[in-house]
Amino acid sequence: MPLLAADIGGTKTWLQITERRTKETQGTMAVLYQQRYVSGRYGNFDTLLAEFLRAAAQAGVPAPTVACIGVAGPVGTTGPQHQRARVTNLPWVLDSHVLAEKFSFTQCRLINDFQAAGYGIDTLGSEDILVLQEGQARARGARVVIGAGTGLGQALLVWTPDGHGGYYDVLPSEGGHGDFAPAGPQQRELLMFLARSQPRVCVEDVLSGRGLVNVYRFLAQQWPERVSVAIATALETDDAPAAISAAALSPESAQDTLASEALDLFIAIYGAQAGNLALTCLATGGVYITGGIAPRIESRLRQGGFIDAFRDKGPMSALVEGFSVSVVLNPQVGLQGAALAATRL
Secondary structure (H helix, E strand, O other), rough: OOOOEEEEEOOOOEEEEEEEOOOEEEEEEEEEEEEEEEEEHHOOOHHHHHHHHHHHOOOOOOOEEEEEEEEOOOOOEEEEEEEEEEEOOOOOOHHHHHHHHHHOEEEEEEEEEEHOOOOOHHHOOOEEEEEEEEEOOOOOOOEEEEEEOOOOEEEEEEEEEEOOEEEEEEEEEEEHHHHHHOOHHHHHHHHHHHHHOOOOOOOHHHHHHHHHHHHHHHHHHHHHHOHHHHHHHHEEEEEOHHHHHHOOOHHHHHHHHHHHHHHHHHHHHHHHHHHEEEEEHHOOOEEEOOOOHHHHHHHHHOOHHHHHHHOOOOOHHHHOOOOEEEOOOOOOOOHHHHHHHHHHO
């Protein structure tokens, strides 16, 4: 049976038609067709999906009959098997009933994008993971997923028994919109800097692409003479996060020190928030860092600032030192998770 999987983000959207190879190998999927799209080029998801399905049909791929769509935004339930979702950073509204009727799906499920990433954890191989802290992951223990990209996503994974032994179900979260809790004097100054221009500062305001830009602007107002011409120009465009991280990760001889300090502060905040989430959920099954930013800065994540901040939890430091912490390197973890969730429909 062909299945449609989608991973909708504020920047990009992945679509895939897949099928389960056998009933016995539930996690083994064969990809029949997939495409990546720039989300902002489409006024709504229906138009994008119609274009994708036309292209798939022209390639001789059978039409999917079941769909699971991961959405970067909260998903509400309005009735049995009926969900509606608004994409946080796009003017898109999705309705599972409307999509099912319009595209002839027998079943259509909407899930949060970090639900999709959570389901995708069980599809990963060792090559898809960078271990930052070994820890001792407990079988069937709670897991958490956190990831900075266009926004900041978080989710909790809990073991759910079923007739086949069980699987990890995923509880969505909008914790990225919780209040930013600064750790230390410099982060408190960052909070006050942002609070001067906005009524409330949430975690996503410092842990996201725009968050990295906010961190850089905070440092730049202290040392304006250290702002390079290249980054000053980039700050006026959507390319600013990539420009800052690229400058920070350049070889030492060419490294922009202000950009490097901004990235280090960003990483420390990231590690602290991951530790907060791990403590809140008692993530004995592991902590997984996803999102678009982490794989791009993995060399800096390896240097220890992330884990130092993750462990800095006072009397709970010994507890979080026992949690395993890994970076997910596979950019399609959400898409694979949506496909896995579709098989369960």
